[in-house]
Amino acid sequence: MTADLFETVGDARAPRETIAEGAVLLRGFAGTFMAELIPALRDIVKQAPFRHLITPGGHRMSVAMTNCGNAGWVSDPSGYRYDGIDPDSGKSWPPMPPVLCRLAAEAAAEAGFNGFAPEACLINRYVPGAKLSLHQDKDELDYAAPIVSVSLGLPATFLFGGLKRSDTPRRYRLEHGDVAVWGGPSRLFYHGVAPLADGEHGVLGRQRINLTFRKVR
Numbered sequence: 001m002t003a004d005l006f007e008t009v010g011d012a013r014a015p016r017e018t019i020a021e022g023a024v025l026l027r028g029f030a031g032t033f034m035a036e037l038i039p040a041l042r043d044i045v046k047q048a049p050f051r052h053l054i055t056p057g058g059h060r061m062s063v064a065m066t067n068c069g070n071a072g073w074v075s076d077p078s079g080y081r082y083d084g085i086d087p088d089s090g091k092s093w094p095p096m097p098p099v100l101c102r103l104a105a106e107a108a109a110e111a112g113f114n115g116f117a118p119e120a121c122l123i124n125r126y127v128p129g130a131k132l133s134l135h136q137d138k139d140e141l142d143y144a145a146p147i148v149s150v151s152l153g154l155p156a157t158f159l160f161g162g163l164k165r166s167d168t169p170r171r172y173r174l175e176h177g178d179v180a181v182w183g184g185p186s187r188l189f190y191h192g193v194a195p196l197a198d199g200e201h202g203v204l205g206r207q208r209i210n211l212t213f214r215k216v217r
């Protein structure tokens, strides 16, 4: 049988595709969580609205962000860091809803990372034209823990490079409900998102939302 590229595990509709050592794509994995996930996100965004961070270099990011969980990713002139307090409200970030935590832990386990307990969920919002330049995620203390990402809304072209910025990125289309787990050697690979193409998504309208679950301490 030809089960190498699309080995079926757990949810029979979620093929597991390994795209690098430690990096696994679970297409459609969030599908069964969606009915609970979308209202939970709307609730978070009411408490901690999306905002455009200014990079330490003084540039306004085209992607808007917010967070939930015990820590959130923030930026100010001194640099990037994780902080338990939302600088816009002065209050704690909204707690991570159990459905988000479950989705992240189940996806991580599916990719071979058992016991994943995220402290932070960074929520990125892309409107048409918004992009994320190639970067590494290096503000977390524990690179042994994976990052779990969930794509929602409009499809995006994800750029996946290597350990060096100069490594030519491969392109992957990420769609509503796709989940990816980034661990092992791929944890420090350069990655980014190409400018979002215009469109209208049945559930989320003219935007893409991406969740990244992280262990940050």
Ligand code: MD3
Pocket: 122, 124, 132, 137, 147, 149, 180, 182, 186, 187, 188, 189, 190, 191, 192, 193, 210, 212
């Ligand atoms: C590969 N977000 O928030 S998610 C980010 O679609 C970020 O919003 C993108 O990169 C987005 O930092 C990509 C996929 C992803 C997340 C983290 C990774 C891929 C990764 C860490 C290491 C390698």
Ligand code: FE
Pocket: 135, 136, 137, 191
């Ligand atoms: Fe990243």
